[in-house]
Amino acid sequence: MSKSKIKIKSPIPIFRIFDEEKAKEFYITFLEFELDWEHRFEENFPLYMQISQGNCILHLSEHFGDSTPGSSIRIEVENVKMLHSKLVEKEYKYARPGLETTDWNTLEVRIGDPFGNKIVFYENIQK
DSSP: OOOOOOOOOOOOOEEEOSOHHHHHIIIIIISOOEEEEEEOSSTTSOOEEEEEETTEEEEEEOOTTTOOTTOEEEEEOSOHHHHHHHHHHTTOTTOOOOOEEOTTSEEEEEEEOTTSOEEEEEEEOOO
C-alpha cells in the first residue's frame, strides 16, 4: 500500500475592505500590487478581488462574512529597506511606515490599511 503525500500550498489571506476606491489606492497605487481579477455576483453587489505582487497573493473582499476587519499578516520580503524607502518617498497621506529592528532578528515595516488590517513586511537579519 502506497502512502500519498498531501502537498499543502501557501495560504491566501482575505482582508475585509469597505471602499473599492480606497482599497485600490492603498494596495495597487501605494503598495504596488497588481489587480489580477475582480468578481461581483451582480452589479451593485460587494466586490471580491485578487491582487498580487510576485508570489504574494491577497484577496480583498467587501462581503461581510468573508473576514473580520483588523486582521494581521506577515509577509517576508527581500530588501525590506528598499521597500521602506519606496513607500516613504511616495508621501502617502495616510501612512508613513517606520523601519524597526526587532529582538527576534527581523527588520520590519508595519503598516495599516484604511480598513484596520495590519501588514508586517519583514526580512530576517543576521546578528
